[in-house]
Amino acid sequence: MRWIALLTALLFLLPAQPTWAAPADYCGGVHNEYEYQEVVFLSGQPVLFKGSFTLSEKNSATKGTVSYKFDLKPADPGLKGSLDRRVTYESAYTNFSPQGQTTATTVVKSYRETVVLGKDRYTLEDYQLSRSDVIDRRPTADFFSGTIAARKVYKLNKNEGSLIVDISGGTVGYSNFWGRTETQVLDYMLRSQGRVVSDEEEAVPTSWSGTVRILASDSLRKSLSYSPNEVSLSSFPGGHMTVSKQEMTSSCQYDLPVMEEGMPAEYERNNGRIELHQGMLPAIQRLILPKFRDLGGHWAEEDIKKLYSLNVFQDTSAFFLPDAPMTRMDFVRAVMRSCNIQPQQDQTGSLVRTRKTAPQPSLVKDVAESDPDYVYVKAAIERGLVHGTSGYFMPDSPLTRAQAVTILIRGLGFENNAPAPGFFTSFRDDADIPAWSKDSIYMAGQIGLLSGDSTGRCFPNQVMTRAEASAMLIRFLNFLEKDLQQDYRDNIVLYK
16 A cells, blocks of 8 residues: 555665555546546446545654545446545554564544445445565566455445455555556355345345455556657756656456346346546656766667666766766766665765764675765665675775675565575576576576676676676666556566
8 A cells, every 4th residue: 555655764864766556446437537437336337437535644653544535426427436545544554674664554543334226325434454564675677575464344325234355465666766557356145135126115125146256456666767858959968857756557357137127137237347447647857967087889879878767877077988987986876866766865965964973883894984975875884785795895896797686686685586595597507696686697597687708608606897897777767767667567467
């Protein structure tokens, strides 16, 4: 739910982020800035409702609440009806600092819901929900997974029957500077018991059951685009921009009875699927212009310009030196800036201190605490991106391919997904891979971050040039931007 991003910000003291992408409630609805849509199945038939919804939330490091308010009408103007729902959920968080994880437990704090469809009124009499999540906080992305169980009990027209809706399923999601996605997979089991007044004014008992599977996803993705200058007499030919797009999709697959004058047909079923989609207005931000004089025609020119426009590189020189070795310090700083991992610092670049806080000695022997780049070294070590060697960071040492890959995979926390020790990678120079980087290089190959040359070798101990490191960073950002959304939204929606 929406509290995960806020909790992450509280725990890491990060700057404000764009709105967290999360489906509203557990009803499979979608919305944009103007309208909310939801399919209601309480009558035994799918009915599309449209209208407005609002939310409010409060969060701290240990608990949070989120409240929803829905005011909806049937999309079909010929159908009389309304939906009035008010619900508040309360979550409790438990932080496990050594593991970098947080668990959350969510329950219903208050509820009210009335649905009118024609002559029938459904009133929510009881609502119980239990949701439990685990959030794994990695330096470059947060991942979470949750399990949901709920039951809603409705009363039909005061004393004409009842409807029980059992909900089970789960939710998965991720959050990083380049995108956020939460996808819910929910199974509804509907059981109705009631009576229908016949033409002879006799109360005839009736019952029906049905199932609905809901796949609802809310996704926000930031992409990098290039816009050429429309005029020729300008100091620059064009520039890059970031475009943030948020869209929601929902798929409702149902198996319900065929209803005839309020009675379910004995041998017929109504099976179908309803797809909903809403998109927000994109948010556009133009970026600064790179003006290096030594990139014209270089194979990595576009990658380098993209990173400079994103303020990943802050070189003030007119020369980038793309074929010079990339240093450990420059790469660590670039990784943190590209993922918006900003160390806490004051305007002078020094660590923030209160009057009661004594200066702390440097964590490494070769970068002084007074060095402006020390904030990056300290944050990288504390977040597990780098470990150093015998107390040394070696900031000016050339960066090897194995070191670069290890930093990026540690940022995702994927090194723990490698097989048990003793495995072989697919690269022909597997024997040359340092033991400390083998897990990371294996996973980099799995996610497409690292590929071999024409002979199948990855050259783990080869020093990377600034151009090669830039290309690897762009592949990493593409993974954060596109591949995670593909896995957490598209693959689930298409193949579930």
